[in-house]
Amino acid sequence: MSNKKPSRLAYLTSGIVKENPTLILMIGLCPTLATTVSARDGLGMGLAASFVLIGSNVVVSAVRKLVPDSVRIPIFIIIISTFVTIVDYLMQAYQPGLYRVLGVFVPLIVVNCIILGRAEAFAYKHGIFDSLLDGLGKSIGFTLVLFIMGTIREIVGNGTFFGQAVTPAWYRSAPMLFAIFPPGAFFLIGLLKALVNKTKLGGNK
C-alpha cells in the first residue's frame, strides 16, 4: 500500500512540471500559440482540451480490453472526436463569445497530439482511475502553460488582465502590441523554453 501511493500521485504530478506536455515534451503547440491572446482565451482553450483529454483517457481505459490491437487508433479517434463534438456544442451554446474567438481551434482539439498520445501511451495500458489521474495531471500542466502565456501576452500587449486594467493609463494607451500579435507568441514560448532549459526543470535533457 505504502508502495503504491506515491506512484499514483506521480501520475498526477508528473504532467504538471516534469513531463509538462507543452514546455517539456513540446507537443500540442498550435493551440498554445494561437489561443493565448488573453488570459481568458488561454484558460478557456485549456479547459476545453482538458475536458476532452480526461474524458477520452477514462473511456479509452474503460474499453481497452474490448478493443482489438489492430484497429485501436481509429477507435481512439472516434472516442476523442465524440468528446470534441460535445465541447464544441457546449461552448457554442454557453460561451458564444469565447467560441467565436477560439474558432477552428475547438474542432481541431481532435488532432491535438497530447490527447491521442496519452490514449496510446497511457490509457490503453492502465486502469480507469490511473488514467483519470494521468489525464488530470497532463491537463493541469497544459492549462497552466496556456494560462501563463495568455496572462503575460494580455498584460504586456494590452495592459489588462481578464479585461481589467492592471497597468497605468499611459501604458495602456500605447502597449507593446507585439506581444498579442503572432510573432509575440513565438517569441514568448522561445523565452519560456529557454528558461526551462536554464533551470533544468525537465531534468538534464
Place this chain on the structure above:
Amino acid sequence: MSQMNPAKIFLAAFLVNNIILMRFIGLCPFFGVSTSLNTSAGMSAAVLFVMLLAAWVSWILYHTLLVPLGLIFLRTAVFILVIAALVQFVEMFLKRYIRNLYSAMGIYLPLITTNCAILGVTFLNIDYRFNILQATIFALGTACGFALAIILFAAIRERLEDAPISPAFKGYPIAFIGAALVSLAFMGFIALFGIS
C-alpha cells in the same frame, strides 16, 4: 465571402493568413521536419497532395451527405476519419503504382493524418462557406503557404546549426525566436487583405 475572387483567396491563404506563421495551424510538422531543406520539401509535397484531396472529399461529403441528412454535428468525426482513410489509401496507391513519388514523400504520409493543417483547411472551407472552386484554391494557397514557410525556415535552421548560441537557447528556443522573426516579416502583408 462567397463573392471573393480566386486570386485574392489564393494570396490571402498563401501570404496574409499564412497557415503556420499567422494562424498557428500545423506547427508540429513545422518544427518537426524543418531541420533540413530536403525533408521540408518532401513534407511540403505530401501536404500539397493530401490537402487538395482532403479539401475535395470533405467538401463533397459535407454538402452532399451531412447537410441533407442533418448530420452536421458528425463533422469532426467524419472529417478526421475520412482524412485518415484517405492518407492510408494514397500511401497504398503510391506504393503500388508510382514508386518514385512514394520514395520521395512516403515516410511523411503517415504523419499527415494528425497534421492539423489538413483538418484545419477542411473546417475553414466549411466555415467560410466556400464553393468547391474557392475551396480548391484555398487549399492550394494554404499548401503553398505551408511550403513557403517551412522551406524558408529550414534554410534558417540549417544556418543556426553552426551559430554560436548560448546553451539555454540551443534547439527549440532559438527556433521559436527565429520563427518569431519570420512571422514578423509576414506581418508586413497584413495590410493587404485577408479572410477572417
